[in-house]
Amino acid sequence: MAENKEPDEPEDMDQAEDQEPDEPEDAGQAELVDLSRFYASALKPLHGYFQSQNAWISKMIADSPALRMRPVLPRIVVDSSLIRMTAFTENLGRQMADLTGFNDMVRKALEPLAATYRPPQWHSVFASLGDVIDRLYPENLREVRPDLDDLEELLVEEGIPLMWVPRPQTVRALLDAPDAAARRRIIGRRWTGIVNDCEAVLEEVTHPDVQDARDFALDVVHALRAGHTSAAQALAANLLDSLLQRHFDKDFRIELTKNDFKTTGVKFKFEDHKFKVACTFAPVWYAHAKYHAKNGDPIPRTFGRHPSAHGVSRTQYSRINTVYALMLVTSVIKFFDTELP
Structure with a gap:
């Protein structure tokens, strides 16, 4: 982690509020979809979690022929079905936490298209992907990711x-x-x-x-x-x-x-x-x-x-x-x- 530039102070001292970050440039002005930037900021942070989920699901399949998943959250309704390739809809957002290899799939599938497809044709797709990230992170972590x-x-x-x-x-x-x-x-x-x-x-x-x-x-x-x-x-x-x-x-x-x-x-x-x-x-x-x-x-x-x-x-x-x-x-x-x- 980067070194903190703040001077040490007694732990009970108050500190002034941070300055608000600069507003980002309008993404709509970009000539092409910057998939690498999207991958790095939105999907790559969760890469390790998806890998661990993939290992867990593989073990679950090997250990349970009936494929019966134990309830992860008792008394709380949580949909545990896996996302299918064709479910590029709201279900994607609800099930992102269980998807294995999602980041690699998006990167490999869409990178070749970056050179030929312009933003308007992909606005709806990236809006959906952004919604997925918003569903995973609470409000205070969305810009930090x-x-x-x-x-x-x-x-x-x-x-x-x-x-x-x-x-x-x-x-x-x-x-x-x-x-x-x-x-x-x-x-x-x-x-x-x-x-x-x-x-x-x-x-x-x-x-x-x-x-x-x-x-x-x-x-x-x-x-x-x-x-x-x-x-x-x-x-x-x-x-x-x-x-x-x-x-x-x-x-x-x-x-x-x-x-x-x-x-x-x-x-x-x-x-x-x-x-x-x-x-x-x-x-x-x-x-x-x-x-x-x-x-x-x-x-x-x-x-x-x-x-x-x-x-x-x-x-x-x-x-x-x-x-x-x-x-x-x-x-x-x-x-x-x-x-x-």
């Missing part, structure tokens, strides 16, 4: 929630930071803006099954702004647990939260889940790292569900950890808002 390797590092290795919050400029700064410590400082410096981002996303939540959770998350926002940091972190940690208890069955909840990495070395596996599920719940897995006070486990400095409940201390309870917890519950609530039937 991080590579999956970079995204996975922040989500799995550091537990930073990135789905729906924070804003694109902050996501870009986190991706450009040189290491985990620098990213934590960025979140600490920009905490007021991140809290504002969480509040804005929560205000848009409309699904009736998560209205109470949304209201409690807004209580976290108000408590944090008022300086009641410890109360805000305790509420956010317990709200996260309540959301998982209510909306997932026991087996899937355990699958998403069983984090025994320190003992087994097994990490959260992106390829075991659909794209939005993996990106939303990888930080949830990180936050559930095992902690047993009775075994003499040291209280972690980073946010954790278990130490928030069983290791209350100045080490665990802090404003920056509360911001992490708020980002986490905001992402989870927004996920259910968009995916619950």
Whole structure:
């Protein structure tokens, strides 16, 4: 990742808002369709995920003659059928996360046509492909479009929630930071803006099954702004647990939260889940790292569900950890808002 140019500051200092990026040039003025640019910006970031999905589907076919796929998301309606070559319609958008080799197929099939076909003949096709990308990425990641390797590092290795919050400029700064410590400082410096981002996303939540959770998350926002940091972190940690208890069955909840990495070395596996599920719940897995006070486990400095409940201390309870917890519950609530039937 590129080196972050921002000077180090204490993690609790506020930082001015980023400047808005320049408006892109009108793509319609291009003489020819720039397929290589489209591939690099829209499809290549997801190449690794599609490869892992291809391996998973191949194994599924080999292990299950009946081709019966296990439900990936219990209690949530998710269409798991594969995209067929002729389904270049809205179904493409709904099923992009399960398509294997889609990026290679588009690149190989369309590159030879770039020299002969002009933009007007392909506007509808590329509009559909753009819609596909929009369906995969939440609003805050659409202009950033991080590579999956970079995204996975922040989500799995550091537990930073990135789905729906924070804003694109902050996501870009986190991706450009040189290491985990620098990213934590960025979140600490920009905490007021991140809290504002969480509040804005929560205000848009409309699904009736998560209205109470949304209201409690807004209580976290108000408590944090008022300086009641410890109360805000305790509420956010317990709200996260309540959301998982209510909306997932026991087996899937355990699958998403069983984090025994320190003992087994097994990490959260992106390829075991659909794209939005993996990106939303990888930080949830990180936050559930095992902690047993009775075994003499040291209280972690980073946010954790278990130490928030069983290791209350100045080490665990802090404003920056509360911001992490708020980002986490905001992402989870927004996920259910968009995916619950």
